[in-house]
Amino acid sequence: MALLNLQLKDFRNIRHGRLVPASGINVLAGPNGSGKTSILEAIHYLGVGRSFRTHLTGRVIQQGEPAFTLFARVQQSEGEGLPVGLSKTRSGDTRLKVAGRQAERLADLAHILPIQLIHPEGYNLLTGxxxxxxxxxxxxxxxxxxxxxxxxxxxxxxxxxxxxxxxxxxxxxxxxxxxxxxxxxxxxxxxxxxxxxxxxxxxxxxxxxxxxxxxxxxxxxxxxxxxxxxxxxxxxxxxxxxxxxxxxxxxxxxxxxxxxxxxxxxxxxxxxxxxxxxxxxxxxxxxxxxxxxxxQDCIFLIDDFASELDQHKRGLLAARLKELQAQVFISAIDINQLGDMITRDNSKLFHVKQGEITETQECKQANE
Known part of the structure; x- marks a missing residue:
């Protein structure tokens, strides 16, 4: 299970965004407020049907726009991938599409995209x-x-x-x-x-x-x-x-x-x-x-978490993700903090700045 591509329209500060991720590690690098966490949020929205940052839809839609739209192709087996889409208006109206057809339930998307989220406030799972x-x-x-x-x-x-x-x-x-x-x-x-x-x-x-x-x-x-x-x-x-x-x-x-x-x-x-x-x-x-x-594989979203791990724990996290052969999306301000996470050949680095997404180079090269 992996995303073959992802498109975002009017999602937070990303007016038009597109990326073609690796099936392994994908690093989203950029300063605070650049939009890197918004990409994780968009993937989470596709797989879960809601944001992990806010319950207010209006905060997710770009200012001045009536709705946001997300589109992706999901690799389930050999082939071009299954197209899925989600659009949501400020009033909360939601449109879902799977394989070009209208879907009725968020569960239809969730079955296609199992998402695991690791983020700074995730400890609430135990304290909440x-x-x-x-x-x-x-x-x-x-x-x-x-x-x-x-x-x-x-x-x-x-x-x-x-x-x-x-x-x-x-x-x-x-x-x-x-x-x-x-x-x-x-x-x-x-x-x-x-x-x-x-x-x-x-x-x-x-x-x-x-x-x-x-x-x-x-x-x-x-x-x-x-x-x-x-x-x-x-x-x-x-x-x-x-x-x-x-x-x-x-x-x-x-x-x-x-x-x-x-x-x-x-x-x-x-x-x-x-x-x-x-x-x-x-x-x-x-x-x-x-x-x-x-x-079935999960897609792992890691938001600014690895920076709080010491080098040994980062190595453990990288090793476990490698064993799972999972597709991973990691946001980071400084990619040097993620050295243990980005040594796999099957990896990509995306630079995010003011809502613009640019694929820069292979993560392995960036780490050399």
């Missing part, structure tokens, strides 16, 4: 709320289990219906039709997550041992309710409080994966730099596991 770690599990399931997305969607719909009834202060008996369906959907969803958490935990542990050998990590999946009690019982026992709050307190929508070291939650023990390394290991582990299970 359970929603982020739940999303981490769901990302892996989305790509590794075709039936997961339907199960996830069914549970969300039923949960929304139950919460609506709770807000209407309906009596318990009126939930009798919905709760058995919610329980069945919730337990199926939780089983998927439990299986994935059990499978990915040793992969993360092995990867983390390279980056943080001084720690031994434990991983515990919390399904969102007490493991000794069935979901049906939990919902029945919690009905009065759910009704007073207007939402369902327990269930898969409260799930997460809890990570500890030396008996303590990692967010309470590790430094910010160590948390970033652990997140890096978690992202690499997901890419490795996906490749092992399906043969």
């Amino acid at each position: 709320g359970p929603k982020l770690r739940r999303a981490y599990l769901d990302w892996g399931l989305f790509y590794s289990r075709p039936e997961f997305f339907a199960a996830w969607g069914r549970y969300r719909r039923l949960l929304k219906q139950r919460n609506a009834l709770l807000r209407q202060l309906r009596p318990w008996r009126e939930l009798g039709y919905w709760d058995p369906q919610l329980v069945a959907a919730g337990e199926a969803l939780s089983a998927h997550r439990q299986d994935y958490a059990d499978a990915i935990a040793p992969v993360i542990a092995a990867m983390a041992a390279d980056f943080l050998p001084e720690f031994e990590f434990s991983f515990d999946f919390f399904r969102g309710w007490d493991r000794q009690t069935g979901l049906a019982t939990v919902l029945e026992q919690g009905f009065e409080r759910d009704a007073s709050l207007g939402y369902t307190q327990a269930g898969p929508h409260k799930a997460e994966i809890r990570i500890k070291a030396r008996g303590m939650p990692v967010q309470d023990l590790l430094s910010r730099g160590q948390l970033k390394l652990l997140v890096c290991a978690m992202r690499l582990a997901q890419g490795l596991y996906l490749k092992q299970q399906s043969g």
Whole structure:
């Protein structure tokens, strides 16, 4: 899985941009504000359907323009590649195209472009709320289990219906039709997550041992309710409080994966730099596991992260990415900080300045 080309129109400060990346390492070099991170953001938008920098669409569209447009060709097998496109207006209207045809769901694009993002604020995966770690599990399931997305969607719909009834202060008996369906959907969803958490935990542990050998990590999946009690019982026992709050307190929508070291939650023990390394290991582990299970490659986006790694850790990161044979896009102010990252033959260097993108020379030559 790799981008064969990428075109940007009216995306942040890039009025018209185009690049033909290498299938290996691609370095985007330039000063702050040049637009290099915007290229990563555009790739992320194509694969995820949203920005990792803002939730406000208007900030992504170039000033004075009504919309932005992104286009790419994605190499899935031999051939010219699959064309995909995304356009979004200031009002939030979105148009998606896959192979020249209108697509209805962002999931249609996401299936084509598995994206892993490593960036300076990525440690929030561990310090932020359970929603982020739940999303981490769901990302892996989305790509590794075709039936997961339907199960996830069914549970969300039923949960929304139950919460609506709770807000209407309906009596318990009126939930009798919905709760058995919610329980069945919730337990199926939780089983998927439990299986994935059990499978990915040793992969993360092995990867983390390279980056943080001084720690031994434990991983515990919390399904969102007490493991000794069935979901049906939990919902029945919690009905009065759910009704007073207007939402369902327990269930898969409260799930997460809890990570500890030396008996303590990692967010309470590790430094910010160590948390970033652990997140890096978690992202690499997901890419490795996906490749092992399906043969599908991730595209890795690394935003100004390598500059915070010492030379040894940069070498480890470069080695792991090389083993994955992944397509990688790295933003950097000073490419000398990325010496260990850009020694592969299959690499390109792009200089970005005031929204203009120029392919300058092979990364290997630039590093000599």
